[in-house]
Amino acid sequence: MxxxxxxxxxxxxxxxxxxxxxxxxxxxxxxxxxxxxxxxxxxxxxxxxxxxxxxxxxxxxxxxxxxxxxxxxxxxxxxxxxxxxxxxxxxxxxxxxxxxxxxxxxxxxxxxxxxxxxxxxxxxxxxxxxxxxxxxxxxxxxxxxxxxxxxAAGPIPARPFFLPFPAGAPIAAVAARRMPPQWRARSAQTVPRQAHTCTGASAAAQLLPTVPGIEVAPEDTAALTAIAHPLIAGALGVLAFTGGNLGGLRWTRDLDITGDVSAIKFHGVGHRYCSLYAVPAWARPLLAGARAHHRLATHPPGDGVFAPVMLAEARHLRAHAGRLPRLDLSLPAGVLVP
The missing domain is CATH 3.40.50 (Rossmann fold)
Structure with missing residues (x-):
């Protein structure tokens, strides 16, 4: 509505x-x-x-x-x-x-x-x-x-972490219809879709135990939450609570995040050692924002959610990582671009 x-x-x-x-x-x-x-x-x-x-x-x-x-x-x-x-x-x-x-x-x-x-x-x-x-x-x-x-009550329920569109493919179609034409252009530098058959987070939850996230200090979560770019906030948030590397983050698709944003699948090399991480409460809005950005930009479901900031906008990701020295994210962010 x-x-x-x-x-x-x-x-x-x-x-x-x-x-x-x-x-x-x-x-x-x-x-x-x-x-x-x-x-x-x-x-x-x-x-x-x-x-x-x-x-x-x-x-x-x-x-x-x-x-x-x-x-x-x-x-x-x-x-x-x-x-x-x-x-x-x-x-x-x-x-x-x-x-x-x-x-x-x-x-x-x-x-x-x-x-x-x-x-x-x-x-x-x-x-x-x-x-x-x-x-x-x-x-x-x-x-x-x-x-x-x-x-008066608004048209969209105040239910965080969910887009006001149907799940799946229709989201892109609805967003494309509503989006002004000048907003539809996609960066030529966006990383192309990486197709693979590794199951998503919901399917993995039936087979894999959930790994608890690393504890992050409140002042650091507050700094991450205040970041304005949804993809940068989401990417650095995932690195902070998983302690993972950019290789796994590079493969993260929409379907690698559960519908309620309670878990994210982190991919291993060759998809042989993939892990399912529990998303801490403070990081759920960040991941939800990244997924919403991905969908509103009408990317195909197989595109990497964080792909644009890992190539076209890597300098911004590196700069924000450098502003959070306590989380020690500067080094992994610094090797984004060859």
Whole structure:
């Protein structure tokens, strides 16, 4: 089910409207509030704001490993993956009247892709509405009406770790239909599909014992959770709790992660020594985000989930690994590219 767009007209910029929207930010209940920074000159500024509301933080500094986020398409795709993986169903955006038409269009395209309910606070005269928002059918203006919108259930259950699409192949088809044409281009450097007959995680669970994950300190899990790129966060998370190598991670497919993201299959050389690892609770949203990103990018099921960051984006993976010295991930990440 696709959520609708609601326009809240607050012509006099009542502080109580803004406060109510800020207090409605409850990610655990599937609702987030995005507070735009329209003064930012980055083309992906609004996507950055959505990622921030989702708990993701861009790495600071002039040589940041998150420089890819300056590109509009990757930033919005990351935001879509995290929102799907964490069960976001209702998104509020304050001070929409300060957004450019281009950023409003980006936001509406993102809503179409994710299916979330979108509530926009227009905090100036309604006569200044751009045509695309003037056509919004659901419009409210009173405080009581706003409270009713905030307490209404969203279209997608707040059930984390699952995409709001059917399982399997239809996910790619649905995502492709919703995705704006400019988001569909795939990197020419993406590692080609690696076909093999090794069974996936669900089938392996019937035959293999589950290996418990390595304990990771809370401050390190927090650092991993804050990484904005879903594939980088997922890849480093797997390396952290498995102590595995990149060879096994390179083969990880969608079907190597169980539906509830409770286990992941780690492949051995020649698929003779594959292991099934239990995914710790802190890492499940990271793996769910990586899988959501893989599906929303409409990759075939046999493609490696982490393949793009192990070749085309390897420099970013190396840089993020270097920012986590306690986990000792710098060395394996440094040998990604020959």
């Amino acid at each position: 696709i959520g609708e767009v609601t326009l809240v007209v607050d012509e006099w910029d009542n502080v109580q409207f803004t406060r109510a929207a800020q207090q409605a930010h409850l990610p655990a209940e599937g609702r987030i509030t995005v507070q735009p920074t329209p003064a930012s000159g980055s083309p992906a500024a609004l996507a950055h704001d959505v990622l921030y509301a989702l708990g993701k933080r861009l790495a600071p500094g002039p040589d940041t490993p998150d420089v890819w986020l300056d590109s509009v398409n990757p930033a919005w795709l990351a935001a879509a993956a995290w929102s799907a993986a964490t069960g976001v169903r209702h998104v509020l955006v304050t001070r929409t009247h300060l957004l450019t038409t281009r950023r409003v269009d980006q936001l509406l395209a993102w809503r179409e892709l994710t299916g979330v309910q979108l509530t926009l606070l227009w905090q100036t005269a309604p006569r200044l509405l751009p045509p695309v928002l003037a056509r919004v059918r659901r419009r409210v203006s009173g405080r009581d009406q706003l409270q009713a919108v905030l307490t």
